[in-house]
Amino acid sequence: MNGDFFLLSPECSGCQTSAVDAFDAGDDRPGQVHVGEQAARQLLYYPTVTREPFRNSGRITHLVNSGKLFGDLGLPVWDSAQDRAMLCGSPQMLAEMVDLLKRDSFTEGSSSSPGSFVIEKAFVEK
Numbered sequence: 001m002n003g004d005f006f007l008l009s010p011e012c013s014g015c016q017t018s019a020v021d022a023f024d025a026g027d028d029r030p031g032q033v034h035v036g037e038q039a040a041r042q043l044l045y046y047p048t049v050t051r052e053p054f055r056n057s058g059r060i061t062h063l064v065n066s067g068k069l070f071g072d073l074g075l076p077v078w079d080s081a082q083d084r085a086m087l088c089g090s091p092q093m094l095a096e097m098v099d100l101l102k103r104d105s106f107t108e109g110s111s112s113s114p115g116s117f118v119i120e121k122a123f124v125e126k
Contacts, residue, residue, distance in 0.1 A: 044073050060089075061096040080105040080116045088120035 063069040109115025
């Protein structure tokens with residue numbers, strides 16, 4: 001992904017809007033949060049569902065592991081030396097994504113120690 005920020009966030013229970021949706025400057029839903037045209041040039045929006053027919057379907061973990069997500073977006077597979085990820089979602093999805101990221105040499109960051117991925121913990125279920 002050549003140094004771009006990679007954001008993975010299915011709709012979080014309790015979130016008003018998913019983190020990915022906040023960057024979709026082309027979305028005109030009422031009340032939608034936007035960060036502007038710069039984000040639209042730097043981020044790609046890839047909505048996916050698991051239960052209904054849709055242009056993109058499947059669990060994000062499968063889409064990443066199979067390479068389909070990267071292929072659909074026309075991007076090379078992520079690279080921990082250049083790419084960064086932010087995760088938000090269910091505990092099961094987070095655990096699976098952390099496994100995939102660590103498999104590919106990503107390291108979890110914190111406020112005291114930067115890494116190549118972080119987990120949004122505001123909405124994590126215990």
